[in-house]
Amino acid sequence: xxxxxxxxxxxxxxxxxxxxxxxxxxxxxxxxxxxxxxxxxxxxxxxxxxxxxxxxxxxxxxxxxxxxxxxxxxxxxxxxxxxxxxxxxxxxxxxxxxxxxxxxxxxxxxxxxxxxxxxxxxxxxxxxxxxxxxxxxxxxxxxxxxxxxxxxxxxxxxxxxxxxxxxxxxxxxxxxxxxxxxxxxxxxxxxxxxxxxxxxxxxxxxxxxxxxxxxxxxxxxxxxxxxxxxxxxxxxx
Amino acid sequence: xxxxxxxxxxxxxxxxxxxxxxxxxxxxxxxxxxxxxxxxxxxxxxxxxxxxxxxxxxxxxxxxxxxxxxxxxxxxxxxxxxxxxxxxxxxxxxxxxxxxxxxxxxxxxxxxxxxxxxxxxxxxxxxxxxxxxxxxxxxxxxxxxxxxxxxxxxxxxxxxxxxxxxxxxxxxxxxxxxxxxxxxxxxxxxxxxxxxxxxxxxxxxxxxxxxxxxxxxxxxxxxxxxxxxxxxxxxxxxxxxxxxxxxxxxxxxxxxxxxxxxxxxxxxxxxxxxxxxxxxxxxxxxxxxxxxxxxxxxxxxxxxxxxxxxxxxxxxxxxxxxxxxxxxxxxxxxxxxxxxxxxxxxxxxxxxxxxxxxxxxxxxxxxxxxxxxxxxxxxxxxxxx
Numbered sequence: 001x002x003x004x005x006x007x008x009x010x011x012x013x014x015x016x017x018x019x020x021x022x023x024x025x026x027x028x029x030x031x032x033x034x035x036x037x038x039x040x041x042x043x044x045x046x047x048x049x050x051x052x053x054x055x056x057x058x059x060x061x062x063x064x065x066x067x068x069x070x071x072x073x074x075x076x077x078x079x080x081x082x083x084x085x086x087x088x089x090x091x092x093x094x095x096x097x098x099x100x101x102x103x104x105x106x107x108x109x110x111x112x113x114x115x116x117x118x119x120x121x122x123x124x125x126x127x128x129x130x131x132x133x134x135x136x137x138x139x140x141x142x143x144x145x146x147x148x149x150x151x152x153x154x155x156x157x158x159x160x161x162x163x164x165x166x167x168x169x170x171x172x173x174x175x176x177x178x179x180x181x182x183x184x185x186x187x188x189x190x191x192x193x194x195x196x197x198x199x200x201x202x203x204x205x206x207x208x209x210x211x212x213x214x215x216x217x218x219x220x221x222x223x224x225x226x227x228x229x230x231x232x233x234x235x236x237x
Numbered sequence: 238x239x240x241x242x243x244x245x246x247x248x249x250x251x252x253x254x255x256x257x258x259x260x261x262x263x264x265x266x267x268x269x270x271x272x273x274x275x276x277x278x279x280x281x282x283x284x285x286x287x288x289x290x291x292x293x294x295x296x297x298x299x300x301x302x303x304x305x306x307x308x309x310x311x312x313x314x315x316x317x318x319x320x321x322x323x324x325x326x327x328x329x330x331x332x333x334x335x336x337x338x339x340x341x342x343x344x345x346x347x348x349x350x351x352x353x354x355x356x357x358x359x360x361x362x363x364x365x366x367x368x369x370x371x372x373x374x375x376x377x378x379x380x381x382x383x384x385x386x387x388x389x390x391x392x393x394x395x396x397x398x399x400x401x402x403x404x405x406x407x408x409x410x411x412x413x414x415x416x417x418x419x420x421x422x423x424x425x426x427x428x429x430x431x432x433x434x435x436x437x438x439x440x441x442x443x444x445x446x447x448x449x450x451x452x453x454x455x456x457x458x459x460x461x462x463x464x465x466x467x468x469x470x471x472x473x474x475x476x477x478x479x480x481x482x483x484x485x486x487x488x489x490x491x492x493x494x495x496x497x498x499x500x501x502x503x504x505x506x507x508x509x510x511x512x513x514x515x516x517x518x519x520x521x522x523x524x525x526x527x528x529x530x531x532x533x534x535x536x537x538x539x540x541x542x543x544x545x546x547x548x549x550x551x552x553x554x555x556x557x558x559x560x561x562x563x564x565x566x567x568x569x570x571x572x573x574x575x576x577x578x579x580x581x582x583x584x585x586x587x588x589x590x591x592x593x594x595x596x597x598x599x600x601x602x603x604x605x606x607x608x609x610x611x612x613x614x615x616x617x618x619x620x621x622x
Contacts, residue, residue, distance in 0.1 A: 056531060056616035077535050084533020095528045095619065099250035100243070107238045109532045120238065156532070 003032035003195060004053070004164070009062035011048055011218075022048040023059065024218035030197065032163070035190040037209035038199045045218040046199045047168060053197060054087060054166050055079045066164070084109060088157030088194075092169035094149040096141040096156075103128060103137035106155045113160065127155040131185060147178030154185050158194070165189060167198040171205055183208045240538055244545035251518065258514050258550050258599075259557070265500075265507025266558025266595045267565065272496035273587060274566040279489055293478045294463060296448035296470060298322055321444040322473050324432075330450065333465035335458055340451040341369035346432060347446040348439035350406050353396055359386075359406065360427045361435020369451050371424070378415020381430050385414035391425035407438050448473075504598055511547065511602035519543070519610045526610050527618025536611035543607035544600060551599030555592030562591070 011023040022045045030036055038046045051057035052064060055071050056079075064071045071082055088109075096105045107124040115123075128134040131151040136144055141152065150170060157165055167186065171179040179202075187208050190196045198209060206212045214222040248255045298321055322344075330342050346361040364380040378400045381387045386406070388398050393416055398404060404411045411430070419425055436442055452462050459477045467475040519526070526539060563584075 051616045054531065054616075056614070056619075077537075080530065080533050080535045082533075083531065087533075089531050091619070095524065095531075097243075097525055097528060099246050100238075104238050104242075104246075108529070111239060111243065112534050112538050117238070 003034075003067060004028075004030035004197075005063070005065040006030075006049075006053070007063040007065065009049075009052055009059045009064060011045075011052060011057065012060045021218050023052065025062070026215075026218070026220050027062075028213065028220060030195060032195055033190070033193050034211060035187070035196045035209040036198070036211045036213060037206040038197065038213045038215055039201070039203070039206055040215035040221075044215045046215045048218075049215060050166055050168050050197065050199050053164075054089060055083050084112060084160070086162055086164055088160070088162040088165040090150070090153050090157045090165065090167040090170045092172040094141070094146075094153045094173075096149055096152060098141055101138050101140055102133060102144065102152050105141065105152055106159050108156060109160045123159055124155075127159040130158065131155045145178075147174050147181060150174060150178065150182050151185065154182065154189075158189060162194070164195045164197065167196065169199055169201065171200070171202065179205065240541050241545055244542045244549070247522075247542070248546055248549065254514055254518050255546075255550055258511050258547070259554050261507045261510025261514070262551055262554030262595050262599055263558045263561060265504040265598060266555055266591050267562035268503040269500040269594060270559050270562025270587060270591050271566050272493075272500050274563050274584075275569075276489065276493045276496065277584075277587075278566065278570065279492075283486065283489065293459065294450035294452050294466065295476045295478065296322065296450065296466065296473045297476075298446075299472055299474045320472055321441070321446065322448065322470065324436075324443045324445050326470060327445070327448060329469040330448075330466055333462065333469060335452075335462045335465060338452050338458070338462060341366040343367070343370040343449040343451075344432060344445040345447050345449065346435045346439060346441055346444060348435070348441060350428070350438065352398075352404065352406055352428065355396060357392060357396065358427050359435055359438060360429050361432040361439070362429055363432050366451075370449050371420075373420060374424075375418035376415045377418060378413075381414040381434075383431070384409070384411050384434065385430065386411050387415050387417055387429040388413055389417045389425040389427045389429070390419040392428055395426075409438060504594070508598045508602040511599055512605060515543065515547065515603050515606035516609070519606045519613075522610070523613065523618045526613050527615045530613060530615035531619060539611040539613075540607040543603055543610055547599045547603035547607075548596060551596040552592060554599065555595030556588075558595060559588045559591040563587075 006026055006028040009023050009026045010021065013020045013022055024045075026045075026049065038049060040046045048057065052059050055064075055074075058072050063073075066082075066086060069082065071079065074082060097108065100108070103121075103124050106127050107120050110120040110123060113120075125134060125137070128137055131154050133144075133148060133151055133155065136148065141149055144152070150173070154170070157167075165186070170186070171182050174182060183205055186196055186198065196209070198205070200206050212222075212224050213220060324344055327342060327344055330336075330339065333339075343363055343366045348359055349356050350359040351357075367374060367380070376387060378387075379385075386404060388396075392398070398413055398416075400413050400416050402413045404413055406428070417424060417429070430438070436444060450462075450466070452459055463475045463477045467473070529539060529542075
């Protein structure tokens with residue numbers, strides 16, 4: 001059984017003549033531990049797909065099942081619990097809380113959990129070490145670089161060891177060196193067993209994923225994976 | 238780090254907004270505290286002054302025919318040929334149910350005398366209780382003892398009497414021990430001596446013309462005491478002097494009602510300030526709330542952040558409002574000067590009430606913004622940035 005099942009998901013905005021189909025009957029399965037990149041042009045529906053997968057955007061039709069849980073069959077507060085237990089988010093624009101220090105930002109997902117202060121700090125420091133920012137724990141987001149902010153966002157996303165990490169153009173605001181660093185982090189994370197789903201415009205970033213999905217006009221257009229690409233190359237030779 | 242730390246850090250970050258909410262609540266609380274403090278101070282002041290009024294229950298012989306006026310007040314029927322009150326009966330007053338509220342009982346024996354070939358009124362009083370019954374008296378000289386008299390200012394003037402002079406009353410020799418400074422009352426026209434001496438001179442042994450009782454103090458059941466004394470002295474008419482008291486108390490009650498009305502309006506405006514400011518704050522924090530929701534904060538976590546913030550500000554506003562309200566009234570009374578002696582002790586009930594009111598208004602006003610924040614769609618919140 002697949003870990004993530006997206007079953008004929010349609011998402012409409014507006015109604016009547018002004019109705020727009022952001023997602024048009026998309027079906028997709030993702031196995032546990034996969035690294036999937038979603039590509040497509042602006043307005044293709046990739047971010048909408050990611051928000052649906054993030055349990056933050058109720059689809060108009062279809063079902064979204066994770067680990068046998070029908071996510072949109074859950075009540076609002078249960079969906080919040082699902083996000084906390086199953087998902088880690090990395091956003092393009094970091095979305096760090098400006099008045100909290102780096103370590104406090106990393107600790108945020110743990111705030112709503114029943115853990116001791118010491119446990120929370122230890123988990124946060126572990127995540128900080130993982131992204132190599134433990135020396136900047138006490139700084140505010142405004143006191144670190146953009147690349148470091150994105151690494152803080154990654155640390156925050158993984159602090160509670162979620163099985164799925166959703167990344168929305170995580171390198172969109174970064175230079176090539178920082179892009180490389182963040183993508184390496186995501187690869188390492190995936191190698192350690194976390195399912196990673198990443199929306200990106202960049203083919204170079206998508207190359208880090210083992211599977212790439214192309215979305216256009218709210219539909220799944222092309223799906224490829226490295227293994228099949230490699231097989232095709234060998235056959236061609 | 239917990240929810241509380243997020244709330245505190247946000248407050249420290251948005252000091253201007255926090256100060257604005259604080260100011261709104263402080264004004265509301267301080268107004269209510271000031272109004273209550275002022276009304277309480279005035280009540281205490283009135284009670285204090287009423288106690289200085291001295292006597293407030295009069296006991297006169299019961300009659301159906303003549304009337305006598307004393308001190309500008311109708312004392313009831315008094316006739317010289319009717320059955321007088323017996324001095325020995327007065328001890329019964331101390332046995333009434335509310336005897337503990339009786340500050341002093343002052344019997345007075347009145348009668349006409351001949352002084353320097355003129356007719357005057359002699360009053361025999363108990364000088365041991367005049368300090369309570371007639372606190373406004375200022376005696377120039379000494380209170381009379383034995384064959385001594387105290388002369389009212391107008392009587393002294395009309396009769397040409399001076400302090401220390403010998404004086405013959407009803408063919409008995411007396412000495413003027415002192416003069417009574419003008420009081421503006423009928424006392425100015427009287428000659429006073431001790432009760433026993435007056436009863437002797439007037440040939441009214443054990444007789445009392447009227448009795449003054451000082452009983453009015455805060456929350457004294459004067460009306461009940463009048464009934465109780467009347468039951469003990471069936472041949473006497475017992476009356477309460479409450480007109481002035483009631484008038485002032487009614488004025489104060491009107492003032493209270495009006496002030497409470499104003500306070501409600503001010504508190505309502507304070508609540509609106511909190512509501513509007515928090516609504517603005519929630520809107521400003523759309524991104525932050527969106528992040529919290531996205532990473533798994535429940536709606537109640539978001540509401541708790543808002544409530545902790547407004548609760549902390551409200552507690553501070555309650556304390557500061559109490560201090561400001563009582564301070565303003567204290568300063569105001571000092572400046573006005575009319576009630577400079579009015580004490581304003583720390584009132585723990587009022588302080589606790591001020592804090593409770595601030596917290597109630599703060600939490601009530603923040604309920605809607607908190608709900609608005611909690612219901613924010615995280616996807617929409619993060620999109621709108």
